[in-house]
Amino acid sequence: MQKxxxxxxxxTGTVAFDAIETPFGKTDKIIGGAATYISLAASxxxxxxxxxxxxxxxxxxxxxxxxxxxxxNTKGLQVKEGEKSFFWSGRYFNDMNSRETLITELNVLANxxxxxxxxxxxxxxxxxxxxxxxxxxxxxxxxxxKPKLIVMDTMNFWMDIALEDLKETIKLVNVLTINDEEARxxxxxxxxxxxxxxxxxxxxxxxxxxxxxxxxxLFHENEIFYAPAMLLEDVFDPTxxxxxxxxxxxxxxxxxxxxxxxxxxxxIIYGSxxxxxxxxxxxxxxxxEIPESALIERVAQFKKLSHFEM
Amino acid sequence: MQKxxxxxxxxTGTVAFDAIETPFGKTDKIIGGAATYISLAASxxxxxxxxxxxxxxxxxxxxxxxxxxxxxNTKGLQVKEGEKSFFWSGRYFNDMNSRETLITELNVLANxxxxxxxxxxxxxxxxxxxxxxxxxxxxxxxxxxKPKLIVMDTMNFWMDIALEDLKETIKLVNVLTINDEEARxxxxxxxxxxxxxxxxxxxxxxxxxxxxxxxxxLFHENEIFYAPAMLLEDVFDPTxxxxxxxxxxxxxxxxxxxxxxxxxxxxIIYGSxxxxxxxxxxxxxxxxEIPESALIERVAQFKKLSHFEM
Numbered sequence: 005m006q007k008x009x010x011x012x013x014x015x016t017g018t019v020a021f022d023a024i025e026t027p028f029g030k031t032d033k034i035i036g037g038a039a040t041y042i043s044l045a046a047s048x049x050x051x052x053x054x055x056x057x058x059x060x061x062x063x064x065x066x067x068x069x070x071x072x073x074x075x076x077n078t079k080g081l082q083v084k085e086g087e088k089s090f091f092w093s094g095r096y097f098n099d100m101n102s103r104e105t106l107i108t109e110l111n112v113l114a115n116x117x118x119x120x121x122x123x124x125x126x127x128x129x130x131x132x133x134x135x136x137x138x139x140x141x142x143x144x145x146x147x148x149x150k151p152k153l154i155v156m157d158t159m160n161f162w163m164d165i166a167l168e169d170l171k172e173t174i175k176l177v178n179v180l181t182i183n184d185e186e187a188r189x190x191x192x193x194x195x196x197x198x199x200x201x202x203x204x205x206x207x208x209x210x211x212x213x214x215x216x217x218x219x220x221x222l223f224h225e226n227e228i229f230y231a232p233a234m235l236l237e238d239v240f241d242p243t244x245x246x247x248x249x250x251x252x253x254x255x256x257x258x259x260x261x262x263x264x265x266x267x268x269x270x271x272i273i274y275g276s277x278x279x280x281x282x283x284x285x286x287x288x289x290x291x292x293e294i295p296e297s298a299l300i301e302r303v304a305q306f307k308k309l310s311h312f313e314m
Numbered sequence: 315m316q317k318x319x320x321x322x323x324x325x326t327g328t329v330a331f332d333a334i335e336t337p338f339g340k341t342d343k344i345i346g347g348a349a350t351y352i353s354l355a356a357s358x359x360x361x362x363x364x365x366x367x368x369x370x371x372x373x374x375x376x377x378x379x380x381x382x383x384x385x386x387n388t389k390g391l392q393v394k395e396g397e398k399s400f401f402w403s404g405r406y407f408n409d410m411n412s413r414e415t416l417i418t419e420l421n422v423l424a425n426x427x428x429x430x431x432x433x434x435x436x437x438x439x440x441x442x443x444x445x446x447x448x449x450x451x452x453x454x455x456x457x458x459x460k461p462k463l464i465v466m467d468t469m470n471f472w473m474d475i476a477l478e479d480l481k482e483t484i485k486l487v488n489v490l491t492i493n494d495e496e497a498r499x500x501x502x503x504x505x506x507x508x509x510x511x512x513x514x515x516x517x518x519x520x521x522x523x524x525x526x527x528x529x530x531x532l533f534h535e536n537e538i539f540y541a542p543a544m545l546l547e548d549v550f551d552p553t554x555x556x557x558x559x560x561x562x563x564x565x566x567x568x569x570x571x572x573x574x575x576x577x578x579x580x581x582i583i584y585g586s587x588x589x590x591x592x593x594x595x596x597x598x599x600x601x602x603e604i605p606e607s608a609l610i611e612r613v614a615q616f617k618k619l620s621h622f623e624m
Contacts, residue, residue, distance in 0.1 A: 098504065194408065196527075197545045218528040221545070230619045232540035235507045235531070269622040303624060309540045310620045312579040314613060 012052040013258040014124055014151070015042050016143055017133020017247065018113065019057040019081060023093040024286060026100070026241050034287040035067055037090065038133030038157065041244040044291050045251025045278045046131070047074040048299065049259040054124045056080035056143065058116045060088040070292075079121045084112045100239045101216055118143040125149070128261070131254040132156040133247060137166055137173040144176050153263050155179040156208070157250050160186050175207035181250055183214045196221065197228075210268065212253070214246055222272055224265050231272045232310045234280035234302065241286045245279045248291060252278030277302040322362040323568040324434055324461070325352050326453055327443020327557065328423065329367040329391060333403040334596060336410070336551050344597040345377055347400065348443030348467065351554040354601050355561025355588045356441070357384040358609065359569040364434045366390035366453065368422045370398040380602075389431045394422045410549045411526055428453040435459070438571070441564040442466040443557055447476055447483040454486050463573050465489040466518075467560050470496050485517035491560055493524045506531065507538075520578065522563070524556055532582055534575050541582045542620045544590035544612065551596045555589045558601060562588030587612040 017038030024031045039057045046053050053076045061083060068078050093107035118139055126149040132140040134157050144154065156177040162170045163186065170190075174180055180203065188194055191202035200211050200223040213221040217239070222229040252275035253268075260267055277299060284290045327348030334341045349367045356363050364387045371393060378388050403417035428449055436459040442450040444467050454464065466487040472480045473496065480500075484490055490513065498504055501512035510521050510533040523531040527549070532539040562585035563578075570577055587609060594600045 100504075194410075195546070195548055197547050215528065218525065219540075219542075228545055228619055229622070230529075230542035230545070231622075232529075232542070232620075235538055235540070236505070237507050238505055266623070270624060273622060273624070307622070307624060309538055310542075312539070312541075312583060312617070313576070314580060314583070314617060 010052075011050065011128040011258045011261050012054060012126075013046055013050055013129045013131065013254060014054045014056065014127035015039050015046065015131045015133065015251075015254075016056040016118055016140070017042055017131075017135055017157070018090050019055075019059050019063070020090040020092060021062075022243060022287065023091075023107070024241055024243050025095040025106075027096070027098050028238070028240050029286075031286050033091065035064070036092070036244060036287055038135070038244075038247040040071075040288060041247035041282065041291070042131055042133050042251035042254070043071060043076045044074065044288060045248045045275075045282075046255030046258065047076055048278070048294065049252070049255030049274070051075040052258070053077065054080060054121075054127065056118050056120065056124065058082040058084060058112045059090075060112050061085050063089045077124075080119070080124055082119065087112045094243075096242065100242055103242075118146070120146045128152045129254055129258045130154045131250060132177070133250065134159055137162055137169040141169070141173040141176060144173075152261075153178050153257060155181065155250065155254050157181045157246065158186075160189055163189050171206060177208050179210040179212060180208040181212040181214060181246070181253075183216070183246070187211070187213050212272070214249065216242070216245070220249070220272055220276060222265075222268055224268075227265055229265075229269045229272065231269070231276050232306065233276060234305065234309070236280060236284065239283045242283050243287060245283050248282040249275040249279040251275070273303055273306050277306060320362075321360065321438040321568045321571050322364060322436075323356055323360055323439045323441065323564060324364045324366065324437035324457075325349050325356065325441045325443065325561075325564075326366040326428055326450070327352055327441075327445055327467075328400050329365075329369050329373070330400040330402060331372075332553060332597065333401075333417070334551055334553050335405040335416075337406070337408055338548070338550050339596075341596050343401070345374070346402070346554060346597055348445070348554075348557045350381075350598060351557035351592065351601070352441055352443050352561035352564070353381065353386045354384065354598060355558045355585075355592075356565030356568065357386055358588070358604065359562070359565030359584070361385040362568070363387065364390060364431075364437065366428050366430065366434065368392040368394060368426045369400075370422050371395050373399045387434075390429065390434055392429065397422045404553075406552065410552055413552075428456070430456045438462045439564055439568045440464045441560060442487070443560065444469055447472055447479040451479070451483040451486060454483075462571075463488050463567060465491065465560065465564050467491045467556065468496075470499055473499050481516060487518050489520040489522060490518040491522040491524060491556070491563075493526070493556070497521070497523050510538075522582070524559065526552070526555070530559070530582055530586060532575075532578055534578075537575055539575075539579045539582065541579070541586050542616065543586060544615065544619070546590060546594065549593045552593050553597060555593050558592040559585040559589040561585070583613055583616050587616060
């Protein structure tokens with residue numbers, strides 16, 4: 005796929021170790037984190053991915069080299085000597101739609117200050133992966149130019165413990181991505197159509213509601229788009245699916261530079277296609293090297309899955 | 315909408331009273347039953363709907379007159395003197411996706427013998443609404459000609475208490491419609507893609523998996539179609555949504571006489587559109603008189619909701 009070389013994309017979020025247990029097996033500590041999945045997915049579309057994050061000195065240098073080879077600039081990835089990387093461990097239940105957290109060790113993330121290297125300061129696109137809302141807004145405020153589009157991902161955890169910060173931060177963004185339960189929690193409305201209206205009044209003009217195996221919804225003013233999810237034989241590990249979706253979404257927008265509703269639909273399909281690869285293996289394994297032909301084929305499958313002629 | 319006058323459609327299923335409680339309110343005994351919803355929905359597409367069912371003498375004659383005025387032939391609707399109609403009462407929980415049964419009084423249904431009037435005996439299309447599988451198969455065996463297409467709806471209740479009968483009956487049908495949990499129960503597979511393969515090997519060449527607010531899936535050989543659900547401000551009462559969907563589906567097929575996969579996609583969209591009207595009010599209220607323009611408009615919304623250009 006021809007990559008755009010002009011539009012720059014700034015990505016932040018966690019860069020971390022995960023240990024994952026699913027009905028199909030379990031992993032030792034493997035590399036994960038929202039910004040890792042986002043950057044990798046976006047790198048299939050654009051060569052100008054700038055990463056801001058923090059890790060400890062336990063984070064493998066050769067994985068950072070690998071990210072660089074994918075065209076991801078890691079100048080903004082702080083490596084804290086003598087400290088440990090963020091670590092999350094979780095177990096998925098049989099339905100793969102619910103999970104329990106076994107271990108959360110914040111480590112370097114506890115005092116993460118998102119320093120913006122000078123060459124990163126004027127991004128065209130900004131993707132805020134999951135982090136404390138106050139860290140996300142700090143980063144926005146440090147940019148020297150307002151990006152063309154700011155997309156923010158967050159989760160129920162921050163709604164539980166930092167709701168006011170979250171509400172302040174979403175005022176600053178154009179697109180919010182959350183799942184259906186989170187949309188209900190944030191809006192106080194069960195109907196997703198009503199929830200979307202309430203959330204759009206909080207700031208984001210665009211809302212993406214991720215429904216896992218049931219697809220994704222895009223809301224903008226009175227328009228709605230419903231993207232299906234790919235029907236896979238097995239979902240092997242859902243970790244990072246939402247982040248990979250976000251990376252494909254913002255990557256496509258950065259590649260095309262087009263933020264119309266019609267193009268956001270395409271971005272959602274690319275995001276969904278990337279996410280469908282992600283869940284077929286543990287961690288980032290299946291999105292490290294996706295052949296272009298496989299991506300094109302999968303996008304075609306999405307069209308076949310959902311199109312009809314009346 | 316121009317209705318087809320040539321292809322005949324035979325419908326069976328319950329004709330009943332329901333008492334429904336939802337977070338929005340509750341009803342006294344109102345008219346319900348699978349065959350009622352199916353016939354009403356199908357009557358928007360074809361003038362040749364023949365109904366087989368059974369009621370007691372408590373069933374209002376003016377509702378039967380109303381069905382006749384909709385073009386539904388009720389010669390096969392047995393009215394049992396001195397007996398009572400089937401009665402179901404249920405309560406929906408806040409999420410509207412789960413419910414509990416409060417009362418089930420079989421009454422006339424306990425000994426229902428599906429007698430086929432002579433003029434019904436050679437239907438082009440047969441829609442078996444929810445009933446004991448043995449009653450459904452009895453009706454199939456009494457027809458003097460094999461229909462062009464047999465569609466069968468059933469539910470988990472029969473999987474729990476009459477699984478062997480159910481398995482025998484589904485061998486005789488072309489299309490099975492069940493919900494996602496029922497597909498998992500019947501196949502023993504969690505992945506719907508795997509579940510569909512298992513169920514297709516049981517007999518039905520086509521499988522429709524109804525996912526409520528998450529839309530519907532059509533499987534045939536290696537083809538899959540994913541229809542979205544309409545995003546409504548509120549789902550007022552889900553009772554009969556699946557039957558109304560089935561009625562719109564078979565009604566469209568009977569109208570067009572075309573049972574290709576492409577046309578089944580359209581049939582699913584018409585079924586989904588009919589179901590989206592159904593849930594906007596209690597019982598059959600909102601599908602008694604749907605203006606043609608409203609139906610056309612809603613089908614257009616489905617296309618807008620799910621189509622994208624790459």
